[in-house]
Amino acid sequence: MRFTIVIEPGNEKHAFGVVVPDLPGCFSAGDTLDEAIDNAKEAIELWLEETIDSGGAIPEPRTIAEHQSNPEYSGWIWAIVTIDLSELSDKVERVNITLPARVLRRIDAAAKAAGESRSGFIARRTLQENVHLG
Incomplete structure (x- = not known):
């Protein structure tokens, strides 16, 4: 544009x-x-x-x-x-990442508490951190 x-x-x-x-x-x-x-x-x-x-x-x-x-x-x-x-773009892409099991458990617990999927939780928290990728 x-x-x-x-x-x-x-x-x-x-x-x-x-x-x-x-x-x-x-x-x-x-x-x-x-x-x-x-x-x-x-x-x-x-x-x-x-x-x-x-x-x-x-x-x-x-x-x-x-x-x-x-x-x-x-x-x-x-x-x-x-x-x-x-x-x-907000086009959804599948990614494969490797995380320590304890980190993954914490992410899953936080996502569940927020009523979100793991991917949704990670995406929302990343945007909240105001990360500028580019």
């Missing part, structure tokens, strides 16, 4: 500020233009993960042309960041 980013020009004293107009509250910065773009990609990925994890919907991105009429961004630099949404 392609997201428009708007970059406030920086200089030797000020970082390049980045706004993602299609994702409310998603912003970033970088000391160089390249760093600003790289950091914007990470900010978008984190914003999308948080939205998915909280059950929110991902807005359909608008085109640069649709955003350029906004006078708030006059004189800013426009760019596109592409995000591979397959990395954020």
Whole structure:
């Protein structure tokens, strides 16, 4: 998915500020233009993960042309960041892991107490730990 980013020009004293107009509250910065773009990609990925994890919907991105009429961004630099949404997929995959028996017993007991399957318990606890894999 392609997201428009708007970059406030920086200089030797000020970082390049980045706004993602299609994702409310998603912003970033970088000391160089390249760093600003790289950091914007990470900010978008984190914003999308948080939205998915909280059950929110991902807005359909608008085109640069649709955003350029906004006078708030006059004189800013426009760019596109592409995000591979397959990395954020909730498609279920079977995995094989090896754990010590005592750890597995603790997981199973906690899952049972929570009324969950082992897999559901592990997935929920991992998300609660706010693990960012990537």
